[in-house]
Amino acid sequence: MKKILTAIFACSIAYSFAQITISKDLSYGNNGVVTLGSYVTSETDYIKPMDNSEVLLSVYNPGGAKFIKLKTDGTYNPAFGTNGVLTVTDDRILSIHNNYFYGGREFEGRYYIKRYLLTSGSLDTSFGVNGVLDAGLMYQATMITQPDGKILVRSQNGFKRYSSVGVLDTSFANNGFYDVHNAYGTHSLKLSGNNLYEYGSEWATDYGIYKRNIALANTDTSYGVNGKSLPGCPSGNMGYGYPQYLDTEGEVVFLHENSISKKLSDGNSDISFANNGCLDLQTSFSGQTFKYNQIFHYNNQRFYFILKNESNPTDGSVKFVIYNKNGNLMTINNQSFYETNLIDDQYGYIGTTVVGNYLYMIGFSKVSRYILSETSLGVEGANNQKTELDFVNPFKNELNLNTNEKIKSVEIYDEAGRSVLKANATKNINTSMLEKGVYFIKIITEQNQIISKKGIKN
Numbered sequence: 001m002k003k004i005l006t007a008i009f010a011c012s013i014a015y016s017f018a019q020i021t022i023s024k025d026l027s028y029g030n031n032g033v034v035t036l037g038s039y040v041t042s043e044t045d046y047i048k049p050m051d052n053s054e055v056l057l058s059v060y061n062p063g064g065a066k067f068i069k070l071k072t073d074g075t076y077n078p079a080f081g082t083n084g085v086l087t088v089t090d091d092r093i094l095s096i097h098n099n100y101f102y103g104g105r106e107f108e109g110r111y112y113i114k115r116y117l118l119t120s121g122s123l124d125t126s127f128g129v130n131g132v133l134d135a136g137l138m139y140q141a142t143m144i145t146q147p148d149g150k151i152l153v154r155s156q157n158g159f160k161r162y163s164s165v166g167v168l169d170t171s172f173a174n175n176g177f178y179d180v181h182n183a184y185g186t187h188s189l190k191l192s193g194n195n196l197y198e199y200g201s202e203w204a205t206d207y208g209i210y211k212r213n214i215a216l217a218n219t220d221t222s223y224g225v226n227g228k229s230l231p232g233c234p235s236g237n238m239g240y241g242y243p244q245y246l247d248t249e250g251e252v253v254f255l256h257e258n259s260i261s262k263k264l265s266d267g268n269s270d271i272s273f274a275n276n277g278c279l280d281l282q283t284s285f286s287g288q289t290f291k292y293n294q295i296f297h298y299n300n301q302r303f304y305f306i307l308k309n310e311s312n313p314t315d316g317s318v319k320f321v322i323y324n325k326n327g328n329l330m331t332i333n334n335q336s337f338y339e340t341n342l343i344d345d346q347y348g349y350i351g352t353t354v355v356g357n358y359l360y361m362i363g364f365s366k367v368s369r370y371i372l373s374e375t376s377l378g379v380e381g382a383n384n385q386k387t388e389l390d391f392v393n394p395f396k397n398e399l400n401l402n403t404n405e406k407i408k409s410v411e412i413y414d415e416a417g418r419s420v421l422k423a424n425a426t427k428n429i430n431t432s433m434l435e436k437g438v439y440f441i442k443i444i445t446e447q448n449q450i451i452s453k454k455g456i457k458n
Contacts, residue, residue: 019417020322020332021373022359028369029074033342036068036365047362048096049355056093056101056118057362064089067103067121070367079120086121090114097145100124104143111138111155115166128166135160144189144196152214154189154198156182159217173217180212180219188242192249195220199243206230209243209252211267223250224267232261232269233278244298246325253303255296258283260303260327279327281305285337288312290319299354301325306350307337318342318350318361331417342368389443394456397432399441406446412455413440431457 024032036059047057053072058065066087069080076084090103096118103114112134115127123131135141138155145151149164158179161172168176182200190197194215201207208230211223219227231254243254250265259280262273269277283290285307293306303323309315318340322330332338340361350363359370389403401407410429412421415438423429434457443451 019334019375020330021375022332022338022370025358025369025371027073029070029367032368032370034070034074034367036367047351047353047360047367048093048101049353049358049360050096053355053358055360055367056096057367058093058103061087064105065092065103067093067101067116069121074367074369081121086116088114094143095145097149100127102143102145102151104141106138106141109137109139111135111141111153113143113151113153113166126165133162133166135162140184142189144191146191146214152189152191152196154182156184159212159214178212178217188245190245195249197245197250197252209263209267211250222266224263229263229267231256232263232276233259242295244296244303246298247301253298255292255294258292262327274327281323282321282329282336283310285319285321293350295351297352297354302330302354304352304354304359306352316343318363320352320361328415334418340368342366389451389453391453391455394458395431396458397430399429399431399455401427401429401443403427405449408444408446408448410444411442413442415439 026032028034047055049055054077055070057068057070059068064087066085067081068085069077070084071077078084080086088103090105092104094102094104094113096102099118100115101118103116105112112132113128114132115124116122117124125131127133133151135153135155138153138157141153141155143151143153150169151162151164151166153160153162158177158181159173160177161169162176163169170176172178181202182198183203184201188199191214194213196212196214198210198212199207200210208224208228210228211220212218213220221227223229229252233254233256243252245252248265250263250267251270252263254261254263259278261278262270263277264270271277273279281292288309288311290307291310293308295306297304301324303325305321305323307319307321309319319337320340321337322332324330329336342361350361353360353362354372357372359372361368361370389401389405391399391401401410407425407427410423410426411419412429412431412434414420420439421429421431421434436458437456439455439457441453441455443453445451
């Protein structure tokens with residue numbers, strides 16, 4: 001049914017959406033890029049920007065890893081390790097908690113965890129035995145620290161819990177061990193109170209998110225199907241990439257090959273999201289076909305994806321796209337994707353992390369930092385004047401604005417924030433070239449009052 005929308009605008013916001021601006025932070029490293037050194041022979045597997053804008057990261061090194069700490073300007077922190085670099089036998093960084101970080105190593109079937117001081121990189125000899133915790137026979141282990149400093153170590157066979165100083169906590173489960181199988185090890189642990197969410201599989205297929213109650217040492221069978229939330233898209237690679245946890249506890253997004261599925265806090269599909277919980281991601285940009293990298297990132301209601309060029313495999317330049325929480329592709333610098341002009345000459349595993357208004361990209365032996373900013377559009381009633389305006393909504397091939405005000409300009413945006421139509425000094429706008437859908441209409445009067453409305457073209 002058509003209806004006339006009459007609006008009186010006075011210092012209120014009814015509809016808004018954002019456009020993203022990204023620029024390389026030229027003050028960071030060498031024009032926005034820190035080169036990690038010739039010893040980097042594989043993709044970087046860990047990066048942790050800290051609250052003070054310093055960065056701790058782990059890179060592969062034959063026989064172990066190198067832990068590197070960068071200052072806020074991208075230079076090596078000389079107070080850490082040897083001139084900012086700590087060479088270790090650990091495989092990677094497992095966790096950061098308060099003033100410590102933990103490194104882990106699997107050797108001859110046993111798993112060893114070391115604790116280091118975050119400031120200097122020195123081994124904390126008060127932890128375990130001379131700074132080392134022998135977690136015993138374990139395969140594909142990882143760990144997470146609880147708020148009280150206790151340590152949960154996850155292996156293929158179950159969980160062990162240790163005190164904050166590395167002593168087995170026999171009050172946990174069965175003398176410190178919670179027996180629950182995971183076929184190929186756990187990835188992407190998330191702890192919320194006593195609820196632990198983990199990504200894995202019992203039988204090497206059907207990867208999903210499990211919800212464990214750590215206090216009771218059991219699986220919460222009310223979550224999803226018998227305690228497990230499965231990816232929700234009907235086709236494609238169901239275990240393509242690690243999931244991302246959303247702001248609401250228990251909500252998660254799975255990445256399929258070129259689609260994402262969203263789950264609610266109870267582990268079931270969010271049927272209000274895209275097509276019954278499944279969103280097909282855009283794969284065609286500028287006439288070429290792209291594939292989504294299996295590593296993606298969620299921060300502040302935004303999803304960040306790295307693209308790989310399928311049409312031109314020799315194109316190694318790194319590009320990324322951003323979607324909002326509703327699954328809409330967002331514009332970046334008025335474009336659909338952002339071209340970094342960085343070359344990925346390794347394996348395509350580019351890590352992306354966002355902290356505050358900084359976006360870090362890590363891989364190709366480099367760390368790059370970008371500055372993010374968003375401009376909200378659609379603010380109604382920018383001053384205390386009242387303007388009455390109405391139009392037929394939905395509209396068809398012409399949008400007719402009924403108002404006594406003189407119109408300076410009209411600009412129409414699609415749901416992703418792209419400007420699709422502009423008109424000057426007219427109340428009658430030809431919209432025949434617009435496709436059916438939802439649009440945001442920004443009107444500026446001769447008095448420079450900004451009026452914005454949401455309209456539907458059918």
